[in-house]
């Protein structure tokens with residue numbers, strides 16, 4: 001259910017409704033809006049309690065939410081969500097997140113952070129903890145990698161997007177990260193999602209490699225149900241019969257997600273194609289499709305990368321891509337960030 005307060009509802013009336021929802025044994029989620037506040041109700045099986053809520057002062061209406069992903073749904077929050085992160089904004093524009101697949105050493109991270117801030121890119125990706133298919137592949141620098149990311153942030157001011165792989169490390173990663181990335185393999189790690197729901201850091205939730213849109217949005221609901229409203233969805237390609245690209249980048253999910261949810265959705269054209277030469281075309285397509293941004297792999301020397309070199313752009317290729325997005329964003333009247 002969603003309790004819609006009227007435009008003149010006072011903070012006391014809003015709190016009284018929240019308290020009533022708690023007394024009914026449910027959980028209230030206060031959602032401030034541009035003109036009025038709504039209160040999402042979770043934990044209820046049906047509309048029990050609706051009549052009592054309807055009679056309370058300041059209540060305009062109590063509507064049933066028909067989908068399972070209640071807080072994620074556009075039925076609950078008709079305006080698209082916009083998050084302020086590390087001096088930039090995600091949602092309502094086209095935000096670029098770029099950087100190497102992995103933190104490999106301090107030099108390459110500082111070099112990348114300086115290059116990105118020089119271009120005007122405000123968020124850098126780089127994994128300290130890497131979920132690798134083979135246990136013998138480079139697993140990331142772990143804690144040492146986090147320290148390098150913290151230094152890059154201190155020295156350049158760039159915001160950090162980095163992966164959190166498990167519950168045990170979540171608090172530690174959140175000390176450094178401005179955005180906590182959940183990888184495709186962990187999209188249905190419900191204990192991790194619940195943990196991230198308790199933190200007050202934006203979460204970038206990658207779509208599972210075989211997840212339906214409903215499974216993906218329900219995964220986001222786990223985070224939001226814990227009280228963390230800042231979830232960014234990320235399409236990174238799914239498994240299909242096709243083998244001409246590493247994954248099949250499902251750009252058709254962008255308008256679907258925009259229809260079903262108020263959360264921003266960004267595209268990962270790097271894991272989506274697996275090949276650097278295909279990344280620019282899919283990046284521009286993502287902008288044209290109405291996505292809220294990109295997360296793209298960029299490495300100072302892709303041939304020497306310890307992970308995902310084949311799909312990483314070098315600095316010049318990234319600069320060319322970035323420059324090509326500007327006129328397209330202008331035509332589409334989208335703010336490039």
Ligand code: PEP
Nearest residue numbers: 101183184185206236271
């Ligand atoms: C990554 O971003 O480097 C990564 C491991 O992505 P995914 O979880 O989409 O495979």
Ligand code: MN
Nearest residue numbers: 101297307308
């Ligand atoms: Mn990668």
